[in-house]
Amino acid sequence: MALDFRKIEQFLFREARLADENAYDDWFALWDDHEETVYWVPCNHDDVDPERELSIIYDNISRLNLRLKRVQTGMAWTQEPKSRVRRIIGNIEISELENGLIEVGANFQATEVRVNVNTPFFWHGRYIYHLRPEGEGFKIRLKKVLLLNNDQEMTQLTFLV
């Protein structure tokens, strides 16, 4: 199958914009309703074994749903008011996996502004996506976020990184 770089890139940009803008339902709709789906932010290093080592986020689709429900209760105080976030995605590389999924690697730089804090927070790193083609678009089976600072002291991370 020929990989359509532009189509994949536009998907990533749209996913980023929905996450930046807290469009929770539209963002959740991009995810694959599958038992292997995972939203994964490793802790301390990039190559975490999830059976024995801690992650910052290791959500299956069920917990991801709860995460989004929680932030909409109006009582998730770190996001009351909501942070303002914009991220840039670049250095996109794509390849096809044996199981028919598409692996996408990309670097990201996100800036988070909180109303009650004078200086912004920066979140930088790399995304690894596994995308399942569906119809004219894709569903996310894996989004792995390799934060540069995953072994440094950090602040709360409650926007959709």
Added chain:
Amino acid sequence: MVANLSDRNSSIDYDELVKEDRIHSRLYYDEAIFQQELEQVWYRQWVFIGHDSEVPNRGDYRTGMIGRQPIIICRGDDDKVRVFMNRCRHRGMTLCQLKKGNSGGFVCPYHGWTYKNTGEVNKIPLEETYGTQLDRKSVNLIEVARLDSYRGFLFASLSAEGRPLMENLGLAKDNIDRFCAMSPTGEITLNHGVYRMKIRANWKMWIENSADGYHVLSTHGSNMYLNAMFGDEKDKKKGGGAGLFNELTARDLGNGHAELDMRPMRRKIGMMATGEWDGKVDEQAVADYKQSMVDFYGKEKAEQILIDGPAHAIVFPNLFIILQELRWSVPVSPDETYIYYAPALLKGAPNEVNTMRLREDEGAYGPAGFQLSDDIEVWQRNYSGLDARMNEWILMSRGMGNDRWVDDEGATVEGHLSELNQRTQWAHYKDVMTGKYS
């Protein structure tokens, strides 16, 4: 940040600042008080620094801090765990840059001095040119003045004087026991990753918040909602609903240690901890775990351990033993604290049980956790609120005059919504700062 009031060397009257029912907010932001805290609390008391399971093999090391002083925890080639100042004896350079690793020794890149992992100086380049000016025996790595441990929990003191660790722990020892008792061999391992949090608040705000029942419904309102809307029957039973939650008690363990005791609620529910795992862990794994607990402790004790569940207590000044996690703090400045959150896995338990502990930890804690992010937010807003200084008194009176009793173990107990724990911690803090307790 509003400018501080004190001269660094001014003497502080803690009796004026710490009253029985209120404290003065200067205790959080004053730079001179922070410096005095370093001397009286962090460099004198027993400070939690880690667990020996973090350095399981010879040559393993892990760096950390006691107050503002950098240390290396290292298991030497002789299998002994030591804690060194992270500083070369020559010119004082930081020796160890990595957070953890394994090494036969330490090398200082400045002039090439090396040290064995047991602390002795090893190679000193061009040593002969020192002539008679250098006594080797005097330039080994400096160890902390006192190091002691209980069930692998490592505590260090930078002061050679003071009461022994076990005397200081007092009743808090039982909380360490209960934490470890969840393992079918009585041992936990802390070598599975750690959340590192940078918090714009004073270290004492974290202590106040930890064994505190009053904040749960509001600070964690989003989780109460999730539990009510999406929790299954077991979650609801375990959570107890607001009603059963009222069975919790605040326990003054002495020496500044305090507990939010969940046992009254858990005993009333009567459900063993394994009941909470239904649907989350393979049935066979749960059965195996239960059997191994019975094999190790005997049926009656195993059931009691599983009903009572794990501990939930603060050990002054910087350790919080909570459910499946250990937490400890490092003060950076009056308005900044680093806190470390590490899940403890259970030696001898099935892999599925330990993996579940990780998943639970991830859901609740860490920078993206459903619970912790809100705790951190309220501490940070608490700290910035202190800039308003027309009336600086902080209320600590909740529960005063309520029923209190002394339980069988000698702890003073009140209902969980009392601020007994906070008053306990501040009273001990005052004794430490004035030298009454050392």
